[in-house]
Amino acid sequence: MCGIVGYIGPRQAHEVVIKGLERLEYRGYDSAGIALINNGLNVYKKKGKVSDLKEHLNGRELDSRIGIGHTRWATHGEPNDENAHPHYSQSRNLAIIHNGIIENYSSLKQELLNKGHSFLSETDSEVLIHFIEDIRDNNDCSLEEAVRLALTKVVGAYAIVIMDGSNDNQIIAARKGSPLVIGVGKDEFFLASDATPIVEYTNEVVYLNDLEIAIIENNELKIKNTQDIPTTPYIHTLDMELEAIEKGGYEHFMLKEIFEQPRSIGDCMRGRLDANKGRLVLGGIREYANKLTNADRIIIVACGTSWHAGLVAEYFFEEFCRIPVEVEYASEFRYRNPVINEGDVVICISQSGETADTLAAIELAKSKGAIIFGVCNVVGSSIARATHEGAYTHAGPEIGVASTKAFTAQLTVLNMIALQVAHSRGTITESRYHELLVELENIPSKVEKALELDDKIREISALFKDARNFLYLGRGFNFPVALEGALKLKEISYIHAEGYPAAEMKHGPIALIDEEMPVVFIATRDSSYDKVVSNIQEVKARKGKVIAIVTEGDALIPEMAEFVIEVPRTDEAMMPLVSVIPLQLLSYHIAVMRGCNVDQPRNLAKSVTVE
Numbered sequence: 052m053c054g055i056v057g058y059i060g061p062r063q064a065h066e067v068v069i070k071g072l073e074r075l076e077y078r079g080y081d082s083a084g085i086a087l088i089n090n091g092l093n094v095y096k097k098k099g100k101v102s103d104l105k106e107h108l109n110g111r112e113l114d115s116r117i118g119i120g121h122t123r124w125a126t127h128g129e130p131n132d133e134n135a136h137p138h139y140s141q142s143r144n145l146a147i148i149h150n151g152i153i154e155n156y157s158s159l160k161q162e163l164l165n166k167g168h169s170f171l172s173e174t175d176s177e178v179l180i181h182f183i184e185d186i187r188d189n190n191d192c193s194l195e196e197a198v199r200l201a202l203t204k205v206v207g208a209y210a211i212v213i214m215d216g217s218n219d220n221q222i223i224a225a226r227k228g229s230p231l232v233i234g235v236g237k238d239e240f241f242l243a244s245d246a247t248p249i250v251e252y253t254n255e256v257v258y259l260n261d262l263e264i265a266i267i268e269n270n271e272l273k274i275k276n277t278q279d280i281p282t283t284p285y286i287h288t289l290d291m292e293l294e295a296i297e298k299g300g301y302e303h304f305m306l307k308e309i310f311e312q313p314r315s316i317g318d319c320m321r322g323r324l325d326a327n328k329g330r331l332v333l334g335g336i337r338e339y340a341n342k343l344t345n346a347d348r349i350i351i352v353a354c355g356t357s358w359h360a361g362l363v364a365e366y367f368f369e370e371f372c373r374i375p376v377e378v379e380y381a382s383e384f385r386y387r388n389p390v391i392n393e394g395d396v397v398i399c400i401s402q403s404g405e406t407a408d409t410l411a412a413i414e415l416a417k418s419k420g421a422i423i424f425g426v427c428n429v430v431g432s433s434i435a436r437a438t439h440e441g442a443y444t445h446a447g448p449e450i451g452v453a454s455t456k457a458f459t460a461q462l463t464v465l466n467m468i469a470l471q472v473a474h475s476r477g478t479i480t481e482s483r484y485h486e487l488l489v490e491l492e493n494i495p496s497k498v499e500k501a502l503e504l505d506d507k508i509r510e511i512s513a514l515f516k517d518a519r520n521f522l523y524l525g526r527g528f529n530f531p532v533a534l535e536g537a538l539k540l541k542e543i544s545y546i547h548a549e550g551y552p553a554a555e556m557k558h559g560p561i562a563l564i565d566e567e568m569p570v571v572f573i574a575t576r577d578s579s580y581d582k583v584v585s586n587i588q589e590v591k592a593r594k595g596k597v598i599a600i601v602t603e604g605d606a607l608i609p610e611m612a613e614f615v616i617e618v619p620r621t622d623e624a625m626m627p628l629v630s631v632i633p634l635q636l637l638s639y640h641i642a643v644m645r646g647c648n649v650d651q652p653r654n655l656a657k658s659v660t661v662e
Contacts (some may be wrong), residue, residue, distance in 0.1 A: 053150040053282035054080060054122035056248050057212045059222050059267055060239020065108070067241070070103045071248030072120045077304065077450040077650060080122035081130035086137040086146040087115035092216025094146055096135035102351065117219050118213050121148035128173030138177040138183035141168050144216045145194070146343060147183075149176035151208035151229040159205070160220040179205065180213065195266050198223050202264070202277050208407065210259075212242055221268040225277075226259045230405045230433060233257040233265055233272065235286060239456060240267045242422030243404075245429070246289055247448060254289040258431040287431050303649045305451035305543070309635050310502055313495040315446040315456040316628065319463040326488040329481075331471050332463075335442045342422045343468070344475040349393035350421075351378045352412045356538065357400040360461040363627050364398070367469035370624065371487075373478045381408035384415070391419040398424045400465075402449060402457040404432020413437045426464050427455055429599075442468065448639075451650050453542045455635050459498070459628050466491060466625070471608040490622040493630065497619040501632040504616055508633055511598060511614050512640035515569050521548040522560055522595075523634070525573035526583055532573050532627045536634030543652045545640035553579075566594040572612070573630050576602040577623035587611050598637075600630050 054075030054320045058067040068085050083104040084096025089112060097103045101122065121136035128134035137146040153159070156175035163181050164170075179201070185198035194215050202209075208228030216223060224231055224242055234241030234249035234256050241249045242265075246256060253504065257272070259265055263282065266273045275281045301307035324331050336343065344351075349368055351361035358380060365376040377384055379389075381399070385408055391397070397416040401409045404427035413423050413434065417444055425441030435441065444460035473479040479487075515521075521540055525533035534550035541548045551560055555571065560594045564570065570590050574583045584607060590597055591611055599612035602620050609615045618626075642649050 053124045054245070055148050055150055055210055055212055055242065055244045056121070056462060057119040057120075057148075057222055057224065057242035058239070059220075060236065061116060062239065062311070063113070064115045065113040067252075068118045068120035069101065069105060071241075071243060072104075072253075074123055074248040075122055075244060076101060077452060080124050082119065082123045082132070082135035084123075084135045085118060085120040085135050086148075086214060087113060087118045088214060088216055088219040089113065089115040092139075092144060092146055092214065094137050094139060096137065098131050098135060099602070106350045109653070117146050117214065117222065119146065119214055119222070126152055126175075134172045134174050134302070136176060138180055139170060139175065140180045144185060145180055145184050145213060146216070147176060147180035147211055147213050149179060150210040151227075153179055153205050153209065154207040155205060156207075175207075179209070179211070182215070185545075194218075194221070195223055195264065198225060199264055199275075199277055199279060202227070202262075210244065221266070223264065223266055224259065225264040227261045228407060228410065231259045232431075233259060233267075235272065238270050238623060240272060247450075250289055255286050256431075257284045257286055258291055260436070261433075265378050286468055290430060300539060303451065303643075305453055305455060305639055305649050308449055308451050308456045309632070309639065311447070312456045312459050312632070313499040313502070315460050316463050316498060317495040318445045318447070319460045320467070320492065321445075323467060324488060324492055326485070326492040329473070329485050330383075331467060331488060333442050333467060336424065336440050336468065336471070339422050339424070339440045340475070343396055343424065343464060344472050346374055346396040347392065348396075349374050349376045350389070350391070350395060350397045350416070351400065352381045352384050352397060352409060352416070353378075353380050353400035354406055354408055356458050356535060357402060357406075357461060359531045359535040359538070360465060361398075361400055362459055363462055363528060364465035364469065366464055367624065368472070371469050371473035371479050372476055374472070379412075381406065381412040385411040389415070389419075391416060391421050393420065395421055396424065397421045398426065399434060399438060400426045400461055401429045401432075401434050402454055402461075404429040404434040406434070410437060426461055428460065440497075452652055453539055453638070453649075458631065460629055462599065463491070463494070487622060487624065490625050494621065494625055497621055497629050498632055500619045501629050502636075504618075504633060508616060508636040509640045511616070512637055512644060515596075515598075516641050516644040518546060518567070518569050520563065520568060521546060522556075522563070522568060522570045523548060523550040523573070524553040524556060524570060524583075524586060525550075526553045526579035527575040527577060528623055528627055529575065529577070529630055532631050532634065533571070535631055536571060536638070537575075539635055539638035540641065543638055543649050544647055545644050545653070553583050556586055556589065561589065561593070564590055564593040564595040566596070569596045569598060571598045571600070571634070573600045574608055575600065575618065575623070575626050575630055576605065576620065577626065584608065585609075600633050
């Protein structure tokens with residue numbers, strides 16, 4: 052959600068910033084802009100794509116060694132040129148880019164209006180830069196001091212970068228609740244919402260912490276907090292390659308990421324799992340491992356696709372560990388007064404590690420004394436730093452907004468955690484434990500085989516691309532997969548889709564079924580197989596069109612279903628890792644055939660960093 056890029060150094064700033072904005076397009080946005088210091092402070096911005104901004108810049112004098120840029124996802128004010136970032140201060144000597152929401156902007160704005168300020172946009176961000184300038188002018192202080200004082204008075208979340216048109220040797224940045232990373236090069240610095248715009252230039256980065264202010268001036272980086280206390284920057288080394296954020300010959304990032312899953316699942320297990328030796332070790336879960344092993348209850352908190360992964364994990368932990376589990380939407384959990392007792396453990400799941408609601412849920416749970424374990428993909432992210440312990444998924448950058456490889460990587464990590472806990476608790480036999488380790492280790496090859504169904508799924512997609520509704524049905528471990536399949540379809544194709552437990556069909560959704568309704572069954576061989584067969588017969592009796600995901604070699608369901616997709620056989624606990632693959636491909640091909648923007652679906656952002 053929203054993208055920030057900044058640069059100061061010997062390069063042409065506009066080239067670095069524009070390329071960085073293009074790297075951040077996957078985050079979702081509706082307008083883009085750039086500010087440069089060349090014969091004064093100049094701001095250029097346009098509603099639409101970065102390509103529209105580039106066209107707007109044609110023929111302009113852009114020579115500058117300092118610049119900031121932004122892709123905006125509208126919160127305060129509609130998407131238009133005026134509300135796009137960067138924003139000027141009253142004097143037009145300062146410019147700001149901002150991710151997040153300033154909650155008390157209305158009262159600040161009224162105070163500034165009373166002082167004679169005028170505003171060009173409807174945004175809270177413009178109010179903030181006016182406020183900073185007002186503090187500087189009235190206190191006769193430096194810009195960095197004005198920023199610090201202003202941030203002690205604002206309420207909300209922010210990642211900001213500010214330039215002063217009279218000082219082309221300085222950039223000031225700060226964050227609270229919204230990510231900001233600083234790349235450190237030779238006599239140059241890069242700023243961005245995440246590492247994707249930076250990795251091309253340097254692998255050394257500083258992750259700014261909440262309530263920290265960075266001052267980059269005269270080739271030096273200084274960091275202090277809003278209490279004016281200096282801190283020492285800690286430089287991390289990025290574990291990311293440039294090719295990981297390129298399409299690599301695929302038409303879309305989403306398709307590339309779907310086909311990367313045999314590797315990403317394998318990377319997730321590498322160094323952790325050795326089935327031949329019966330070895331399973333999660334290095335990130337050590338100090339608090341006993342808390343997890345002896346938990347009285349596990350609460351899983353997540354949003355979106357990560358919430359679906361949490362639902363599958365509920366089956367893992369209850370089946371193998373015999374620990375009761377509750378799965379909560381982070382957005383609801385944080386606004387309740389949840390009952391958390393001594394002996395409870397909270398597991399938070401997030402691909403980006405920056406999801407605002409999940410971060411808030413962590414802080415709430417910590418305030419009640421809970422031990423928090425994190426499962427996320429991005430090293431150095433806010434959730435990784437806020438939790439007591441956890442495990443990275445090591446899926447690599449996921450650029451497509453609709454999450455695919457992150458989901459299967461999360462399932463892999465959660466499965467390993469559950470197996471490790473079950474083994475420690477003695478709630479699983481040695482033979483079953485080793486059997487499941489072998490099954491998990493073989494999942495990448497089975498996903499590889501499932502991906503070979505791509506051509507067949509494309510053919511099925513062509514028949515249903517104009518459908519107005521879909522139902523997805525599954526039972527047991529595959530019920531959350533039905534939810535995830537429905538979410539993928541509506542996210543990127545804009546077709547209404549709903550996922551249900553198959554048995555719940557008779558409690559309402561069956562009324563929707565007619566000859567126009569495609570119904571996707573995840574009907575693999577498991578303990579619920581006979582029940583799902585009965586559900587398929589009920590749909591057929593009402594002339595519904597059945598698309599069945601079945602275990603290879605199934606002879607019964609192909610006699611009933613019009614369309615059958617066979618996936619490799621595996622243990623039912625591992626089946627979600629395999630059965631979800633055809634659903635990802637089905638949603639992808641339908642969306643492409645409908646002419647949808649697969650990687651950047653409308654109204655969506657990759658990482659929801661504001662409420």
